[in-house]
Amino acid sequence: MIPAPFAYARPSTVDEALQAVASGGEDVKVLAGGQSLIPVMRLRLAAPETVVDLTRVAELRGVREEGDTLVIGAMTTHSDVVSDPLVARHARLLAQATETVADRQVRHRGTLGGALAHADPAGDLPAVALALDAEFVIAGLSGRRTVPAAEFFVDYLTTALEEGELLVEIRLPKREGWGTHYEKFNRVAQAWSIVAVAAAVRMEGGRIAEVRVGLTNMGPTPIRAAGVEAALTGADATAEAIGSAAGTVRRPPGPAMTNSASSASATAGRSPAGSACARAPPKVPRCRTWRSATVSVASAMSGAYRAISGSDRTSECVVIAPMTIASLSSRTPRSSATFVRSTTVSGAASRSRMTGISDCPPAMTLTSSPPSAMACNASSTVVGRA
Numbered sequence: 001m002i003p004a005p006f007a008y009a010r011p012s013t014v015d016e017a018l019q020a021v022a023s024g025g026e027d028v029k030v031l032a033g034g035q036s037l038i039p040v041m042r043l044r045l046a047a048p049e050t051v052v053d054l055t056r057v058a059e060l061r062g063v064r065e066e067g068d069t070l071v072i073g074a075m076t077t078h079s080d081v082v083s084d085p086l087v088a089r090h091a092r093l094l095a096q097a098t099e100t101v102a103d104r105q106v107r108h109r110g111t112l113g114g115a116l117a118h119a120d121p122a123g124d125l126p127a128v129a130l131a132l133d134a135e136f137v138i139a140g141l142s143g144r145r146t147v148p149a150a151e152f153f154v155d156y157l158t159t160a161l162e163e164g165e166l167l168v169e170i171r172l173p174k175r176e177g178w179g180t181h182y183e184k185f186n187r188v189a190q191a192w193s194i195v196a197v198a199a200a201v202r203m204e205g206g207r208i209a210e211v212r213v214g215l216t217n218m219g220p221t222p223i224r225a226a227g228v229e230a231a232l233t234g235a236d237a238t239a240e241a242i243g244s245a246a247g248t249v250r251r252p253p254g255p256a257m258t259n260s261a262s263s264a265s266a267t268a269g270r271s272p273a274g275s276a277c278a279r280a281p282p283k284v285p286r287c288r289t290w291r292s293a294t295v296s297v298a299s300a301m302s303g304a305y306r307a308i309s310g311s312d313r314t315s316e317c318v319v320i321a322p323m324t325i326a327s328l329s330s331r332t333p334r335s336s337a338t339f340v341r342s343t344t345v346s347g348a349a350s351r352s353r354m355t356g357i358s359d360c361p362p363a364m365t366l367t368s369s370p371p372s373a374m375a376c377n378a379s380s381t382v383v384g385r386a
Contacts, residue, residue: 003038004047012056014168018141022164024050030166031055032075032114035106060113060168063087070172074113079104081112091172093180093200097128100184113167116152119159119221122192124184126153127222129170131198131214136160137169144168156220178202181303184216193217197225199300201237208232208241213300215249225249242302 009020021028029037029048040046054060060075063084070090072081081087081098088095101107101115101124115125116136126149129136134149138161147160154160161167184196196216202209211232213225231245 001042001044003041004044006041006048007050008053009050010053010056012058014057014059014139014166017052017054017057017166018139018164020050020052021166022141024052028052032117033077033106033110035102035110035114036118036120054166065090065174066171068174070174072112072170072172074117074167074169075111076113078107078110078112078115082107090174090176091132092178093132093175093182093198094125094128094172096180097124097182097184097196097198100124100182112170116170117159117161117167119153119157120192121156121220121222122217124182124193124196124216127196127214127216128182128198129172129214130222130224131200131212132172132175133212135171136167137171138165139168140165146171150224153221175200175202178210179306181300181306183300183303197300199303201232203237206236208235208237239302 007024009024011017011020017030021030027047027049029041029046029051031037031051031053037046037051041048054075057075060073061080062076063070063072063080063086065071065086070086072087076084078098078101082095084095098107098112101110112125115123116129119126129149130153132149136147136149136152138145138147140162141164152160179201181199182196183199185194186192186196187194193216195218198212198214198216200212202211211229213228215223215225225248227248228245231248232241235241235245
């Protein structure tokens with residue numbers, strides 16, 4: 001379909017962009033990469049009075065260092081984040097997660113700031129920003145302010161951005177020498193996450209000194225897995241410790257949200273809290289989504305440990321009995337099927353696939369499904385090999 005008529009502004013500086021937003025009328029949308037805004041405009045789910053295009057604002061692009069902080073411009077594309085050597089060195093988890101975003105075409109157009117300001121709980125990058133203790137620099141006509149990631153994501157598709165403000169920078173503490181891994185479960189390649197886990201680990205003397213874990217699509221906003229972090233801090237990096245810590249994941253009170261393009265806030269303003277999609281029913285029953293997060297945490301932590309230990313090629317199998325991760329693509333439980341998610345890490349690259357159980361070597365038990373998960377299927381058991 002063709003979008004409704006709108007006024008168009010294309011500033012070349014942040015100050016010009018703020019003026020354009022302020023003078024654009026009651027309904028202004030900011031165009032960053034356009035990967036969420038343009039589709040909903042074409043469907044006329046959004047009909048802004050003015051669109052402010054930031055693609056010519058050069059000062060919002062690029063990656064630089066400021067002491068112990070990595071600074072990334074909000075208009076830096078996903079492909080530039082993936083290929084940037086500073087990101088690879090100091091914020092590798094961000095590069096790993098960004099590499100899973102959609103396809104190459106989207107990554108060449110979509111931007112880091114646009115994805116974060118859109119605040120889709122099924123998006124890959126908000127949980128990563130939360131896990132890495134990111135800070136967001138927000139500009140308005142009255143000046144600039146900095147908001148930590150823990151306070152930036154307010155609700156479903158809603159952020160701390162006020163009317164007339166722009167997200168201009170993302171600031172990340174440097175984490176050189178940390179092991180990191182991003183584990184993503186989705187129905188098909190390039191799809192939105194059913195759940196995903198961002199994990200970063202720092203080791204000292206064979207023990208876990210620090211750990212950061214963020215959860216994707218487990219609630220209306222990204223979630224920090226504080227229980228997992230507390231359980232692993234100071235612990236030995238063993239399969240038993242990781243499996244036990246993964247079992248501490250707790251389901252949030254609200255449903256996981258999976259509508260990916262119901263609002264097009266781009267990099268400015270709040271999404272309407274009362275929109276039709278703000279409380280959309282989840283596409284995957286919460287119980288199964290919660291339990292898959294437990295498995296994802298174990299896989300992500302194992303991957304992070306392998307990365308920091310320098311393994312050239314190791315593999316992990318996580319097996320779930322009836323109503324498995326593989327069966328999440330269907331609402332009907334596959335009571336007779338058993339599947340394996342196999343993650344292989346080779347140097348800096350990782351890949352995941354769903355296979356039959358015959359492809360998995362003999363497994364040791366990591367953890368059993370927590371009691372509250374038994375309501376889904378009393379026979380479900382999680383085992384694994386790390």
